[in-house]
Amino acid sequence: MRILVTGGAGFIGSAVIRHLLAHTDHSVVNVDCLTYAGNLRTLAAVDANPRYAFEKVNICDAGDLKEVFERCKPDSVMHLAAESHVDRSIDGPSAFIQTNVVGTYTLLETARQHWLSLLPRDKERFRFLHVSTDEVYGSLGPEGLFTEQSPYDPSSPYSASKAAADHLGRAWHRTYGLPVLITNCSNNYGPFQYPEKLIPLTITNALAGKPLPVYGQGQNVRDWLFVDDHARALITVLERGMIGETYNIGGNSERRNIDVVRTICLLMDELRPGEPQGPHERLIRFVADRPGHDHRYAMDATKLHRVLGWTPVETFESGLRKTVEWYLANDEWCRQVVADRYAGERLGLRV
Numbered sequence: 001m002r003i004l005v006t007g008g009a010g011f012i013g014s015a016v017i018r019h020l021l022a023h024t025d026h027s028v029v030n031v032d033c034l035t036y037a038g039n040l041r042t043l044a045a046v047d048a049n050p051r052y053a054f055e056k057v058n059i060c061d062a063g064d065l066k067e068v069f070e071r072c073k074p075d076s077v078m079h080l081a082a083e084s085h086v087d088r089s090i091d092g093p094s095a096f097i098q099t100n101v102v103g104t105y106t107l108l109e110t111a112r113q114h115w116l117s118l119l120p121r122d123k124e125r126f127r128f129l130h131v132s133t134d135e136v137y138g139s140l141g142p143e144g145l146f147t148e149q150s151p152y153d154p155s156s157p158y159s160a161s162k163a164a165a166d167h168l169g170r171a172w173h174r175t176y177g178l179p180v181l182i183t184n185c186s187n188n189y190g191p192f193q194y195p196e197k198l199i200p201l202t203i204t205n206a207l208a209g210k211p212l213p214v215y216g217q218g219q220n221v222r223d224w225l226f227v228d229d230h231a232r233a234l235i236t237v238l239e240r241g242m243i244g245e246t247y248n249i250g251g252n253s254e255r256r257n258i259d260v261v262r263t264i265c266l267l268m269d270e271l272r273p274g275e276p277q278g279p280h281e282r283l284i285r286f287v288a289d290r291p292g293h294d295h296r297y298a299m300d301a302t303k304l305h306r307v308l309g310w311t312p313v314e315t316f317e318s319g320l321r322k323t324v325e326w327y328l329a330n331d332e333w334c335r336q337v338v339a340d341r342y343a344g345e346r347l348g349l350r351v
Contacts, residue, residue, distance in 0.1 A: 001125075003238075004029045004074035006059055006107060007081030009038035011193045012131070012227055016078060018046060019231040027051035029072045031065075032081065033058035037194040039337050059103040062110060069114040076127040076238060077111050079104065082165075085196055086135070086158045090291060093157035100161035101168070104130070108172045108180075115178060128180045129238045130169040134223070134248070135159035136184065139294035146184075147300045148246045155292045173244050181241045183234060185249040186299045190227035190319065191326040195334055199320070202261050203327045204334050206268045209277035216289035218258025221296040225251035226319035229312040236310045247308070250299025253316035258284075260320075267324045 003020065007013040008030030020026050032038050034056060046052050053072070057064045059081050081103060083089065083096045108128070115126050137146045138153030154160040166182055173180035189199040202212050233249045241247060255263075265280035277283060304310045314322070327334065 001026045001075040003076045003078055005078045006031045008032050009034055009040055012188055013080040014042035014192055015227045015231040016234055021046045021049050021051055030054045031057050042192045059107050062106050065110045069110055078129045079107055080131045086156045089156055089158035096157050096161040101164045104165040104168050112176055112178050126179055127238055128178055130182045132162050132166050132184045134184050134186050134297045134299050136163040136166060140296040140298055145298045145300035148248055155294050179243040181237055182246040183237055183249055185230055186223035186225045186251055188225050188227045188230055190323050195338055202264045203324055206280045211285040212261055212283045213285055213287045214258055214261055220257050221254050223250045223298045224253040224316050226314035229314055233310045236308050240308050247304045248299045248301050250301040251312050254298050271328060
């Protein structure tokens with residue numbers, strides 16, 4: 001297939017593209033407008049691949065998007081472009097509504113017009129995979145898991161915008177017949193993640209001897225999914241998923257935030273012994289909690305395993321070790337990506 005991937009210069013999108021080019025025969029058109037979290041350095045390893053092309057286009061721009069579809073003639077779309085940081089959505093929700101809602105609408109409409117223009121055989125094989133988050137389901141209590149039937153109950157501007165995008169995807173399938181599939185995933189982590197999220201921020205701050213901020217008392221629970229496992233799951237759903245269906249993707253690795261940070265500290269002590277800031281746990285600082293902070297997320301990925309045979313390869317322990325080792329070996333990448341864009345400051349308190 002020729003697959004159009006939106007947001008391909010971001011954390012998850014770049015992992016998907018690297019996996020597609022390394023492990024399949026598909027070709028890729030990467031559509032990304034290169035916001036602060038999008039960086040082509042994440043794709044340096046595939047830049048010269050003849051099956052890869054990059055288009056600097058904003059998904060909200062219908063005219064530019066139409067030109068890309070007409071020129072590249074994709075067989076499928078994997079829609080990952082999104083504003084995704086909850087704290088930033090609290091400080092500035094407008095960008096989240098624009099990209100996640102208006103951008104998704106624009107992409108769906110452009111894809112629909114393209115799909116309608118295809119020959120019957122090509123029309124039948126076309127797919128539109130919309131990639132979403134577990135946060136649309138809201139917050140769990142101490143027990144239970146989110147399933148594909150869980151009601152939507154978003155808490156933040158980010159999760160509300162993604163919930164709206166999910167509803168648009170389903171509506172374009174049910175109303176217009178566009179062959180849409182939807183995935184909802186748990187918290188991702190791994191190499192190339194922009195250092196504003198919990199795991200990369202903790203690693204990079206520990207490297208620099210800076211405080212390691214933990215919201216509240218660190219009791220919030222997340223289900224952690226290694227990004228390469230997520231990439232495999234998305235490609236599996238694109239290739240073999242049933243049109244109109246939703247698939248939850250989880251790592252089966254629930255951890256309290258404080259336990260994640262402490263585990264990173266122990267890995268840093270092991271991998272960087274003798275540093276003056278060690279033991280790194282001394283750098284932990286409890287800070288004001290995030291407004292509307294969901295207590296717990298946990299995904300039931302039984303359907304994806306039972307129907308399509310996907311299971312995560314990495315445990316949390318193996319994936320986190322790989323992640324810490326990668327950041328230690330690629331400190332210069334972090335400095336280049338963050339330069340003049342983000343200094344690790346606290347976000348999400350403008351309420």
